[in-house]
Amino acid sequence: MDSLKKMEKEHGGCTTQFCFFCAMKEPDSFKRRATLATCFKQMPLRDNQETVLVLSSLWHIAMTHPDDQEFPNLGIFECMARLIHKGIKDKSSWLQRHQNIYIPYYAAHVIGSYTMNRVEFAKMAAESGVIPPLLELLRGKMSWVEQRVAVRALGHLASYEKTFDLVAEYEEEVVRLAMELTSTCVHVVYGSFVGVKDKRKRPKYHCDLVTRGVGGLEMENSKAEEWACQLQCWSLYILNCFACKQRPLTLNLICKQEFLRRLCGMWGGLLANHASPAGIGLVRILCYSKYGRKKIAESKEVIERLCNLSRSSDDWQYMGIDCLLLLLKDVDTRYKVIDIAALFLIDLVELKSLGDHRSNLGEAIAKTLLVDYRQKKSIKNETLEELWSLVERRNKERELSEEKFEKRMDLVDLIKQEANHLFCRGEVEEALIKYSEALALCPIRLRKERMVLYSNRAQCQLLLRDPDSAIRDTTRALCLSSPANSHGKSLWRRSQAYDMKGLARESLMDCVVFINGCIKSEKSSKRVKIPYYAARMISKQMDSTWIFATARSTMATGQVKEVHESEGNNEGGNNDEQENHGEMMKIVMELNKGLSTILEEPLMHMVKEESSRTKPERTRRM
Template identity: 65%
Template sequence: MPVNQFCTIPGCFFCIMKEQDSSMRRNAISEYLKHMPLIDDEELILVVSGIWNMAMTRPDDQELPYLGVFKCMANLIKKSINDRSWLFRNQNIYMPYYAAHIIGSYTMNNVEFAIEAVESGVIPPLLELLRGKMSWVEQRVAVRALGHLASYEKTFEFVAIYEEEVVKLSMNLASTCLGIVYTMFVGVKDTNKRLKYHSDLLARGVGGMDMENRKAEEWASQLQCWCIHLLNCFATKERSLDIICKQEFLKDLCEMWGGLVNHSSPAGVGLIRILCYTKVGRKSIAESRHVIENLCNLSRSSDDWQYMGIDCLLLLLKDPETRYKIIEIATSYLNDLIELRTLGIRSNFGETITRVLLNDFRRKNTKIKNPDVRRALEEIWSLKVERSKREKATPDEKLEEKRVLVNLLKEEGNHRFLVGEIDEAVLKYTEAIELCPLRYTNERIVLYSYRAQCNLLLRDPDAAISDATRALCLSSPPNSHSKSLWRRSQAYDMKGMAKESLMDCIMFINGCIKSKKAANQVKIPYYAVRMISKQMDTTWLFKASQLKTSSNHPEMAKLPCQNGKSGNIEHANEEILRILKQKKSFKSGLSTILEEPLVGKGGNRKRSQE
């Protein structure tokens, strides 16, 4: 008799789960899971979705993993792929998605479950999904599950049996998945032409197109991030580097941004940093000017992953074989960061940058011949070595006298600025910067920020970015001086660098909010909202796919972007507040999408946390 007296279904799975006698319950569950792939009725999806809910809410519960759930899910995936008539009956179309998700959820934190999964034969059916035997929705959960299995030392080799294929599939999917999701779902304007089961999985039947688009954006980003994570698992072991380090893929990685969708994922730069720890990786990366420039831009931004950009450049500069290939590009960027102190939990960043840049500067046999680079290094030497030493030996009263003169020069610069003599104002601020003792940090922040504003008016965004960056490095904590953030955001906008402009603008608004004492006083400046709206449109995950589609089909050019509300200021305002609520603080180490952090699993990610 069923435990639930009101249930009329013989052998009901949910009744079995309520059985009080543990021995009887385990035996009944084991038998049910063995025969489950043979069931062919509309109740099957209820059971699978119920198991999915258990896996999501109690992923460490040992009962189902040790009673055959992995073998059962593997068989359900195989049946879905091989028996199309069964797949399209009842609601079996949802089966492979839930089955792969169950495997991933149970293996995300537990190495013993991962061992049980691979011994139960889950890898071949997961690979079938990864190959695209179903759709991008199933690929997302398949690559997620494979990523978990590859994360553990004890199960990595089971995945590595298919190493070359897995790596190539992951690379291709990472590069193409955004276009696939846009073409197959987001870009389909008529909701009746969207696959219904995709819509159901994404929005659970509520929220309409707006919700579907938002979730599709989130899932597409997760799909890309999980592909990169799976590649990380091979790269950390220096496996398949000759495949991963293809120039075209390295270029693609630069455009893969964790961004505002997956706040805790370093996405492409996370893999680039792993590659920079290897000789093969450094050699390939140093040969791509595009990658180096992207790392330079990241290192001089307020992105959460700024420290990764700096790390990559320092690793390349420390290697004699790559140092002189990138130093001509990197020096001018890193020169602005030499006074950077702490960055999250990292300290003395500026000192490290200085040491690496000046490593062989004073040697007679130095290979640095470019006059612009030598001039920049001479400036660093003068500031960080000679001037610092000289000021330490100067009496306090002499330094205070200089401070008075600096203030006079600043006031004269302000006057020149107000009467429209911008070039003369720059000269006065420059004179004050050169005279101002290094210990007077606040004065130097203001002077650099004022000069950045002048450079903006002179239509010199590069100089404005440099000055604003120097001011932000001196601020405490770094990247917190609001006026400099706004000025650099404008300068990045002038250069068409939407992502960098967006991150600075978000940080600027964050500062505005923190400066208010009460929540009801928070008012986001209108000009900042307009900038955010513009840059969110430009950096929208599917923007490149939309532009490509619209160029081939002009009638598609007016499709909505940013979840269907392009250019809507009120919507941008809502998005800003949502982002600020979700935005994570600085993290060290390699992590990925919010759903499941990866740090600390299996002990194979020490390199990524150095």
């Protein structure tokens, strides 16, 4: 009795031996560290309701101070590994008591946070045995919520040279699981959470974790969308870690045609993970290996996706161009892709640079396309002939005298005015012909004038319902703009053309850049006016490109099918069945709008520049 009173006095009324919260208040650093070390050893052996509170506090500390070495040195990794193992082993009993259901999630998150920046912590964690329990979570022993933090932690461990081999011991399983997650996680999150409209039927602890206990249905959906994006992007990240090593087993698994096609559609979300290159990042890494190039060149759908990306205003446009150039430079894949790639890349040959990523990009494209053209002129390729004519025209114009140059400019201006007049009168086809005449005469060095002519001709093509030609001309205009992709009218016109072709993602990106340009141009005014037509296009394309769009459609179709089957088995059903059918049709027509703008933490960015192709460096935080 006396010892109990003594303990209460020392710890402010707390009777728990080796209490974490009491240890944190201990002023003596030696006693504090000794108590915390013992606390981490004892925690997995206890079964009380305070454990989840301790884990929640550790989660917060790890998130805010991931570089602090105190807890890692005191055994936190072994403690977290044992707690995850306990949760999986005693799933039916221990997890159901108190609030223990939260513990595996917090434990995996703590491991991932501490291993995010420092290789010494990652090595410490791997040697403490965290990989096997994290793999158990990755296998889906609990739910997608725990898979998200498990793949995050494993991705950090796989990104360091000193810990990669320990993860690579499970290479085949890790790669297969990550591939499965990237392919199915969006449908799983929608089917088990976002698509469940009745909040009472959603797992309560999932709701609490995604919103930290604050927020209603809208907040839950927004955060769940963000987490689905992160789950997919972090799964791709761990695949990147293995693909960078060009390991034969990994390349053989990833380069399956079906998976490569899926990769091209993995966007990562417009806002939720804008720093992640998502699927295209992995495709580019595969293009650095001969085997990867061979497999990618065999897929017409993948090549078309890369071509569309190369002619877009997406932040990862340069990656699409990189992939095509790598395929064209390889003699074994060049002639498999050149016919289609040249049709797209020729529109980019006057591109000077793309932000900080590349300079003289258009010149590199032209050289790659024409690398063997002069030696093999017998091979007929209209696109390459057009490009060669452009090169010859540029050379001839260098010898043009100043007097002839001025006369030609006057003539171009007259033809342009005539074309504008015809367009205003509604004679679109005649105006198009005149714009073409002006372009044929306009000196190549006059980039701004040619930009306007290309853009105006594209408007004619839009009105004549020729989206392919409109995309070509607007792309050429945007390459001539300074900086690239900054000419507002061309962006809007190309957005419309992409919409006509059903390319929602490309249309959306052009429209977003167009609106950003409108905002920048009106910074001086108090109120920024976004054009109604552009806002309407954004709304349309955001719904089409919503990360859950396919999952929503699949789920709704399945529900309608179930209703039809039920009606077939119960002919002449009652009014209740008719009402149910009406509800199913409402589901089919329902629209979910908006993309998440909430960021929990920056995603690790897997972009390898040319200098690091042969020796991938540790990826940095964005």
